[in-house]
Amino acid sequence: MGLRERKKQATRRALQGAAVRLTLERGLEKVTVEEIAAEADVSARTFFNYFATKEDALIGDAPLTPDEADHEVFVAGGPTGDFAEDLVHLLVNSLAGPGDLAAHRAEAVQRKELLDREPQLLPVFLSRLHSAEQGLATAIGQRSGAPEDDFRSEVVAGAAMSVIRHTLKRVPYGDEADIEAVRDLLRRAFVNLGEAYGPTD
Amino acid sequence: MGLRERKKQATRRALQGAAVRLTLERGLEKVTVEEIAAEADVSARTFFNYFATKEDALIGDAPLTPDEADHEVFVAGGPTGDFAEDLVHLLVNSLAGPGDLAAHRAEAVQRKELLDREPQLLPVFLSRLHSAEQGLATAIGQRSGAPEDDFRSEVVAGAAMSVIRHTLKRVPYGDEADIEAVRDLLRRAFVNLGEAYGPTD
DNA sequence: AGAATGTTTGCGCGGCCTGAAAAAATCAGC
DNA sequence: GCTGATTTTTTCAGGCCGCGCAAACATTCT
Numbered sequence: 001m002g003l004r005e006r007k008k009q010a011t012r013r014a015l016q017g018a019a020v021r022l023t024l025e026r027g028l029e030k031v032t033v034e035e036i037a038a039e040a041d042v043s044a045r046t047f048f049n050y051f052a053t054k055e056d057a058l059i060g061d062a063p064l065t066p067d068e069a070d071h072e073v074f075v076a077g078g079p080t081g082d083f084a085e086d087l088v089h090l091l092v093n094s095l096a097g098p099g100d101l102a103a104h105r106a107e108a109v110q111r112k113e114l115l116d117r118e119p120q121l122l123p124v125f126l127s128r129l130h131s132a133e134q135g136l137a138t139a140i141g142q143r144s145g146a147p148e149d150d151f152r153s154e155v156v157a158g159a160a161m162s163v164i165r166h167t168l169k170r171v172p173y174g175d176e177a178d179i180e181a182v183r184d185l186l187r188r189a190f191v192n193l194g195e196a197y198g199p200t201d
Numbered sequence: 202m203g204l205r206e207r208k209k210q211a212t213r214r215a216l217q218g219a220a221v222r223l224t225l226e227r228g229l230e231k232v233t234v235e236e237i238a239a240e241a242d243v244s245a246r247t248f249f250n251y252f253a254t255k256e257d258a259l260i261g262d263a264p265l266t267p268d269e270a271d272h273e274v275f276v277a278g279g280p281t282g283d284f285a286e287d288l289v290h291l292l293v294n295s296l297a298g299p300g301d302l303a304a305h306r307a308e309a310v311q312r313k314e315l316l317d318r319e320p321q322l323l324p325v326f327l328s329r330l331h332s333a334e335q336g337l338a339t340a341i342g343q344r345s346g347a348p349e350d351d352f353r354s355e356v357v358a359g360a361a362m363s364v365i366r367h368t369l370k371r372v373p374y375g376d377e378a379d380i381e382a383v384r385d386l387l388r389r390a391f392v393n394l395g396e397a398y399g400p401t402d
Numbered sequence: 403a404g405a406a407t408g409t410t411t412g413c414g415c416g417g418c419c420t421g422a423a424a425a426a427a428t429c430a431g432c
Numbered sequence: 433g434c435t436g437a438t439t440t441t442t443t444c445a446g447g448c449c450g451c452g453c454a455a456a457c458a459t460t461c462t
Binding site: 155 | 359
Binding site: 045 | 417419
């Protein structure tokens with residue numbers, strides 16, 4: 001990787017870091033793009049070469065898409081064969097980004113803190129989940145052999161993203177066993193869905 | 202209702218109408234607030250006395266909350282006793298606003314057209330659904346006797362809102378029988394959820 | 403009619419975001 | 433390491449958004 005590419009990643013991280021830090025310090029509307037850029041030793045115009053909006057710098061713009069490998073395993077009906085359980089697996093691996101879950105825990109905590117404190121970020125976050133939903137729907141459709149853009153796949157994927165959303169709200173960050181806690185919450189959520197909408201019990 | 206109140210509603214409608222019309226004509230980013238205000242025979246400053254943002258004027262700011270009566274019937278376990286069916290009833294009545302569904306069909310068609318053509322409106326719309334979700338969760342919690350802010354209620358409500366979202370996307374507007382079509386789609390969606398997440402079949 | 407209350411308007415301003423072109427940094431080849 | 437090509441950063445100008453404020457205006461109430 002050349003110097004150019006490395007520097008770009010550096011300024012991107014600097015901008016994102018400055019944005020997060022200043023926002024947590026003062027609140028989003030007391031921070032201007034100019035200040036963020038100054039903090040990252042960059043002109044204000046350059047900020048917009050990296051992020052379209054101030055909010056994007058905070059939430060991040062990683063596509064939130066699962067690993068290619070995990071995706072294919074899921075589509076093929078794996079890894080366990082149980083739909084909900086495999087969904088848990090796929091979602092947990094997707095949300096962490098390409099690498100390890102633990103490695104991104106600090107960022108996840110920050111994101112949660114930001115979303116709690118700055119309501120203006122909620123729409124941005126919801127849109128991001130919405131984009132991810134599309135991909136999940138096609139994965140579910142492929143796994144079940146449904147035609148593309150199938151209504152059922154979309155609905156099932158939407159419910160799954162809703163589960164993710166509420167689970168992330170409830171995760172007890174700070175613990176060390178939080179990955180397993182996430183799994184548990186997801187499993188319970190899917191069970192709840194089954195009970196609520198399933199055949200009359 | 203006094204003259205003052207009537208005038209306010211009139212300018213509100215005028216602003217909203219102008220915003221929708223101009224946006225459908227030229228696209229959202231080719232329309233300025235000044236133009237909308239001028240079209241409604243009102244100063245630009247007045248626009249912001251009614252709507253906080255240009256987008257709000259398009260999506261509307263009705264709280265999207267169900268009738269008090271429908272809400273209580275649902276909480277009490279009615280009208281049919283079947284959870285999914287009662288949810289369909291509640292949602293259909295909520296989405297229409299206080300009055301008749303048919304009366305608001307034109308607006309619904311417009312909203313859909315806008316959402317299709319102007320992606321910037323999607324976050325606004327998603328936030329609106331998100332707000333409505335909170336109320337739905339407490340209603341579901343009360344009906345099932347769960348404690349407040351129960352995880353299960355939230356997840357079930359989230360899934361329901363997701364169902365709404367995808368159903369609205371698929372509704373065949375233009376037909377005359379579209380209210381019944383909405384009900385059908387909702388019912389099918391809930392059945393799909395039950396099949397997907399319910400006990401292994 | 404006149405006072406009280408609420409609404410509209412003009413004005414100014416800070417901030418967001420964009421386009422275009424000059425300036426600086428990096429890269430590829432020699 | 434020099435040179436020219438490519439990419440990134442910066443500067444500059446500018447439109448639009450959204451808000452606070454105080455003056456003008458409209459309505460309600462007595």
